Amino acid sequence: MPFTIANTVIFEEEIKKSRFQAIAEIVENEQQVKAFLEKTKDISTTHQCWAWKIGHHVRFNDDGEPSGTAGRPILATIEGNELTNVIVLVNRWYGGVKLGTGGLVRAYGGCAGQCLMLAEKIELIQKKEIVFSCLFNEWAIIHYELTQQQIEFQEHYTETGVMVEARVQVHQIDPLKLKLQDVTRGREEIKVVDDQTHDA
Template structure:
């Protein structure tokens, strides 16, 4: 069962006069990663190294540190904790003493690991994107249904009615599909969109 973290956590430590500061944050998509990195951009740092994992996608960045000494150890800590949908950013302010490659690996990986230890792990609930359409007079019924179950959705009004895109947890798909069939008397079907196809 994949896990993510519930909220943003941070951790700081000094290693041989270099100051390290780690942030771990839950992320849903690459845009959330970009937004966070933009918001936490700090020009006073010597290096801002990071790694993230969303589903099967991973990325990491050494930001000028020797290749493989920062981003990869941070990613290893995320994977070692069985986490996904997580971004870990580790800032370093150089203090004048070189740590060497092994020291850097331990510093970045260790700081990321201690930061993740502070985070509350929560079970990641897989969601699928779905689409369906309905007539204007049916929309109130579906809107009530989606709001009651706290389902995220976007509605678009068309000439013929309303087109809805929603994010559903797996167990919510079948009941909604049946509701759509009943309400529209079989005219409309719930379509599950495969996210992989979009990329």
């Protein structure tokens, strides 16, 4: 079962006069990656190197450091901790002493690793995106059901009723299908959009 981190974690250390700061954060898609990198942009840094893993997709960036000395070691710490849906950014403020390629690998990988050691790990649960519709007079019952089961949803009002988009755990789908068929007397069905994985 894959894991992610429970919350944002920051770790700082100094290595041969260079200051390193690692920030680990949960991300569920590339839009969240872009938002995180935009939010943490810091022109005072010498380098901002990062790596992320979402599901089976990975990406990393050395941001001007010698190729393979920063982003890849950060990614290795994410994978070594068996984590997914996470980005780790390591900021470096150069202190005047060169570390060499081996030193950079150890510094970036080590700082990212220390940061992830501080993070609380939580299990990921498979969720699916679903879509369904109902009439206005049926919505109150279905709304109550979604709220009781603590399901994330967004409703859109149309001329004929309500269209609902929701993220549900796999085991919640069948009971919800039965409820919807019961309330709408078999008129409406749940459509499963895609598979996603989210923290518990």
